[in-house]
Amino acid sequence: MQSPPKPQFASWLIEQVETGQYAGPSHVGQNKFRVPWKHNSRKDCNDEDNKIFRAWAVASGKINEFPNDKARWKTNFRCALNNLSERFKMIKDNSKNNDDPHKIYEIINTEQNHPSLPTQDPQDDLDMIPDIYSSPTEYFPSGNEINLLNNLMALDLDNHGTEEQLWAGEYNQPNPALLGSYPAAAENHPQVLPHQPSYYEVTPLSIYDLEISIHYRKREMLKMTVNISSTTRLQLHYQHEAPELNADRLCFPSTDDLLDHKQIEYTNRILSNIQRGLLLEVRNTGIYAVRQDRCHVFASTSDPSVAHPDPRKLPQNSMVELLSFENYVHELRQFKENNSGSPEYTINMCFGEKFPDGKPLEKKLIIVKVVPLICRHF
Structure with a gap:
């Protein structure tokens, strides 16, 4: 059975905020929302605090790679969020707040405008197979x-x-x-x-x-x-x-x-x-x-x-x-x-x-x- 297509992160996240399906993400003003950001090392960190991160791991298909790794769920979510700087802007970082760690983001684009990939020559397909090799301070000049x-x-x-x-x-x-x-x-x-x-x-x-x-x-x-x-x-x-x-x-x-x-x-x-x-x-x-x-x-x-x-x-x-x-x-x-x-x-x-x-x-x-x-x- 073919797995469902992966949703676009921006649309997916906005939907979670608007529906209130998860207790953490919520609106805090026009085009602004907050995301809970409690560190996993805290003793009071529970499953509720990681629900939104796990939800994206499920939606993106990453849950099979790390089914129980809360840190990887959060990293997966964070990378997706950071890579959409044209859609979301972090305006307040309260992640170090002991009582209520969270971050506040602003939606800076209401429509997603991704440029399409430029047309490539047929020869590019031949060149595509590469040799893949694996093995907070004030500023004062010194x-x-x-x-x-x-x-x-x-x-x-x-x-x-x-x-x-x-x-x-x-x-x-x-x-x-x-x-x-x-x-x-x-x-x-x-x-x-x-x-x-x-x-x-x-x-x-x-x-x-x-x-x-x-x-x-x-x-x-x-x-x-x-x-x-x-x-x-x-x-x-x-x-x-x-x-x-x-x-x-x-x-x-x-x-x-x-x-x-x-x-x-x-x-x-x-x-x-x-x-x-x-x-x-x-x-x-x-x-x-x-x-x-x-x-x-x-x-x-x-x-x-x-x-x-x-x-x-x-x-x-x-x-x-x-x-x-x-x-x-x-x-x-x-x-x-x-x-x-x-x-x-x-x-x-x-x-x-x-x-x-x-x-x-x-x-x-x-x-x-x-x-x-x-x-x-x-």
């Missing part, structure tokens, strides 16, 4: 970061007019009275920065601000700005959170909204091996990563369309440098002196396939792009 900012600004000032003289001089630590703090990281999600100001606003630049986007072939599945401070890290995982890492967490999107069956099959094969995934860290010297699970990851900052004779595969359980800030400043200086081309700073990471191998980036099943936003200013 001394080393200030040195880096000064080096970058010194290079940049030569090419700008008087309108930008507000950047002249040394970069000093901002006045705490003038500098707001970023909100504390949510339990399951990296810090999302407020509206990015224009270049001309006097706002402290930070080496810890990254733009992260996840692409499944031609389709951008997720794009967000995060702040990975010197005291935090970011775990890119697939339904396998690791609380012991003491890191913010970002879950790879599911393939539910993809249309091509072969793409879904091969992408899911890679996702099943990502699991604990990748740990990202930003230091004063650069951006670093640790591959934590079987899925092989290849990283490059060079032209992705040009094959590399020896693609750089990240070793498992070893911290490696993805981008050196010192090298970037050196290459930027060379560029300003017309001695070389513009330095590359976008980190492309390909999961499960060799890269770069001369194939277009859009043909790769899973690509993660990491962009240090400070480099865009220079």
Whole structure:
């Protein structure tokens, strides 16, 4: 007997809130609802607190994979919710409230508008079969970061007019009275920065601000700005959170909204091996990563369309440098002196396939792009 089709999470969740079938999820205002968020380690956590998470595990067909694992139910629900940032926005995180732990979300779109998958060439089907490899603080720049900012600004000032003289001089630590703090990281999600100001606003630049986007072939599945401070890290995982890492967490999107069956099959094969995934860290010297699970990851900052004779595969359980800030400043200086081309700073990471191998980036099943936003200013 064929199992019923999996429902769309957004429609399913809104229906649960409106019908009041479960005691936890409920309306708290126009287009706003709350979801109970009691940690499973609490002694008073019972089946009632996990009903909505179990219900989605049943509806999504995941209940057969982990029939009694309450933590996995919650992770499955959380990933589905986070991957629909165009539909739901968390406006209050009360998950640490001892008396009534919950989160409040706002429905920011009343209709779901998912772009369809671009048409692909017949040849793409041949290329689809890959070699799948498995095996909360206030911001004040540190001394080393200030040195880096000064080096970058010194290079940049030569090419700008008087309108930008507000950047002249040394970069000093901002006045705490003038500098707001970023909100504390949510339990399951990296810090999302407020509206990015224009270049001309006097706002402290930070080496810890990254733009992260996840692409499944031609389709951008997720794009967000995060702040990975010197005291935090970011775990890119697939339904396998690791609380012991003491890191913010970002879950790879599911393939539910993809249309091509072969793409879904091969992408899911890679996702099943990502699991604990990748740990990202930003230091004063650069951006670093640790591959934590079987899925092989290849990283490059060079032209992705040009094959590399020896693609750089990240070793498992070893911290490696993805981008050196010192090298970037050196290459930027060379560029300003017309001695070389513009330095590359976008980190492309390909999961499960060799890269770069001369194939277009859009043909790769899973690509993660990491962009240090400070480099865009220079």
